Amino acid sequence: MIVRRIRAALAVSAAACLALAACGGGSSAGSAGAGSSGGGAGLKIGIKFDQPGLGLKQGEKYTGMDVDVATYVAGKLGTDASKITWIQAPSAQRETLLSTGQVDLVVATYSITDARKQKVSFAGPYFVAGQDLLVRSDETAITGPDTLAGKKLCSVKGSTSAQKVKDKYPGVQLQELGTYSECVAALVSKGVDALTTDDTILAGYAAQDQYKGKLKVVGKTFSTERYGIGLKKGDAAMCQKVTDAIKAMVSDGSWQKTVDANLGAAGYKAGAGNPPTPDACA
């Protein structure tokens, strides 16, 4: 009696599993179809939620350059801003989010690299950033990476910026923390002398209300980070549309406007190579 009941329960749950799987498969296929045909069915876009000036979530409001670029591109793809679903895309999860179809696009300070190109496709670059230094505004001794000897520098554990400093400037004392916000806190409390990562991220922090006037970006980049829009691997049609959208954004002036609006407050000027010409889609 009990055995029969258990069997029945198993059968029911197995059927439920199948039904769910079918539903899941169906809906994702549907949204992918709508996305590639440029319909108004909505887009799921992965952005950073914690990067002021680039992708920041405050309550239900999303602000930053990446958000503006994504909204513009979505508009060119025929998706109204109200139909965009914003999804948090932390650095370590961006490839997985794309390959499993949880997001259609990733616009999240996503540098185009060869290692990543093996997992996802990129459209862009839509911005060329570079590794730079953020210091307190009364700092005069640090003018670039070569003046860092003996100084305390902060960056995020495992990040490309931290690794580059370790390899290229071994004389620097590098403190690695979990997030850039912690580094900024350490910088303001004079625990470290400088913070290093992409100049866009630094400019975003320097422009935040609570740090206005206290921090400055040195403005001497020592690397090139080409931010692209991540797409599902091999989606050439989508890549072409997004590339055209980026080109249109640069040529009609919206690109300059959004850079000034989001990063300009701290006196930041987009470095060499901007505005960029997007690569041809492979």
Next chain:
Amino acid sequence: MADVLSRYDVLGAFWTTIQLAVLSSVGALLLGTLVAVLRVSPIRVLQLLGTGYVNTFRNTPLTLLMVFSLLGATYILGLSLAADIGANAFRWAVVMLSVYHAAFVCEALRSGVNTVPIGQAEAARSIGLTFGQSLREVILPQAFRGAVAPLGSVLIALIKNTTVAAVIGVSDAAGLMSEVVENETGTVSVFLVFALGFVVLTLPLGILFTSLSRRLAVRR
């Protein structure tokens, strides 16, 4: 996969993890024993001190303690444990891991103390042993033997919790994993390799402590 990992010092990172674990478990054992003694002592103030310690550190997230050790203690209070940034982070990590797990060691030991029949403590006092003597000669040796299994669990938890040290920049296994994920993009195999490393560290310990707890248990 193998060629990806051969470019990174995986063994070195796990060596740092082992160093963290060994130093912190010694620290946690010493501090935890002290706190346990406070909690079972007959003096009310000391009891409250011990209880306060356990309640504070058992209920504070380890990540919070770790981040506080740098952003609060080192940078604002100026309590630097070494001139070198890396050594300072490592030492603070050992301190915070010890302080945090001492609370759990204390509770494991106290459960061990409870396995000793009250009659033995009374007998020890009645033949004229002081509190310290009865603790040292009668209670604690039996308490440790009764607490082997829970102490083993605390040690395994401590080994896995060393990964939290990566948030203040200690180059342990978790720190290296974030580097590999950043450069090579996160794949399941990367996570599996690091997970396997921890299984290799903890699984034999679990088996050892289970057999120890059986062999060392005081038969009553």
